[in-house]
Amino acid sequence: MSAFRVEVRVMPRATLLDPQGQAIEHALQTLGFSDVGAVRMGKHLVLEVKANTRDEAAARARAMCDRLLANPVTEDYQVAVESA
Amino acid sequence: MRRVAVVVFPGSNCDTDTVAAARLGGSDAYFVWHKSTDLQRADVVILPGGFSYGDYLRSGAIARFSPVMAAVAAHARAGGPVLGICNGFQILCEAGLLPGGLMRNAGRKFLSRPVRVRVEATDTPFTHLYERGEELTIPIAHGDGRYVADRALVQELEAEGRVVLRHVDDNPNGSTAGIAGVTNAARNVVGIMPHPERRNARPLGGEDGARFFLSMEAPHATQPAGAVRAADDRHLRV
Numbered sequence: 235m236s237a238f239r240v241e242v243r244v245m246p247r248a249t250l251l252d253p254q255g256q257a258i259e260h261a262l263q264t265l266g267f268s269d270v271g272a273v274r275m276g277k278h279l280v281l282e283v284k285a286n287t288r289d290e291a292a293a294r295a296r297a298m299c300d301r302l303l304a305n306p307v308t309e310d311y312q313v314a315v316e317s318a
Numbered sequence: 319m320r321r322v323a324v325v326v327f328p329g330s331n332c333d334t335d336t337v338a339a340a341r342l343g344g345s346d347a348y349f350v351w352h353k354s355t356d357l358q359r360a361d362v363v364i365l366p367g368g369f370s371y372g373d374y375l376r377s378g379a380i381a382r383f384s385p386v387m388a389a390v391a392a393h394a395r396a397g398g399p400v401l402g403i404c405n406g407f408q409i410l411c412e413a414g415l416l417p418g419g420l421m422r423n424a425g426r427k428f429l430s431r432p433v434r435v436r437v438e439a440t441d442t443p444f445t446h447l448y449e450r451g452e453e454l455t456i457p458i459a460h461g462d463g464r465y466v467a468d469r470a471l472v473q474e475l476e477a478e479g480r481v482v483l484r485h486v487d488d489n490p491n492g493s494t495a496g497i498a499g500v501t502n503a504a505r506n507v508v509g510i511m512p513h514p515e516r517r518n519a520r521p522l523g524g525e526d527g528a529r530f531f532l533s534m535e536a537p538h539a540t541q542p543a544g545a546v547r548a549a550d551d552r553h554l555r556v
Binding site: 246250251253254257277302303305307308 | 376379411412419421422425426466492
């Protein structure tokens, strides 16, 4: 069994208003970054998961997302196993 | 006299006001620490407002796994009345005891001010002393008060008369369909964003919130929901 570094990305569902993303986009444009658009803000979590295989680590991380890390009503998530 | 358990999470800050409001309404109200698994023979459970666990991760996301929540869910499943106010509403949504979710206010600001809401469901244990369609002034105090529900859920809530409170005049947080409070299908679990415990006596600026607590004491309050359920689209005032 080894420890896998798992990165979890949680984003507000694409169809839902993201007021934080809008505020950041507005601030960037105010700073002169007129080329920016469609800014959205989510969360990035880094976990260390003990597992036998990469797949097992990913499955455990998905279970954590379903249970706690993401809200199935308002958010989507992606799991990436980075390294052993 | 109903026994009313007000659950205290780390970061709850409306618990004392809520116990006081329930006592003023005639209830035997008391605190239950979130690590307790015993609701002490509660007739009614209230999850109060505040910032449980500092709103870390998401508002209510961590509190919903507090030891007390298994007892709250069992109480709800048995038909016992549960009221979630503000953070309590967020916790009930996270726990799946109420549908939908609550996200950051559309205007980003934390809002703390009285708002106008309309009572749209009076067949719940907490609203049956109101008239259907009655408009109230009750304060809100939230950063994450935007009620989010997909189209199918909104249709279901509207068709079943499960929107309990709706914003009128304006929609301060951008909630779907202006929803400020909902109930579950069995109508025993209610979640609302406004704080009735902050507007339950004249020295607080008005008494519009008082009947949430007086309703708990009325004879029908803990009757199975079916008995007070409206028929033929007519909501009965009991």
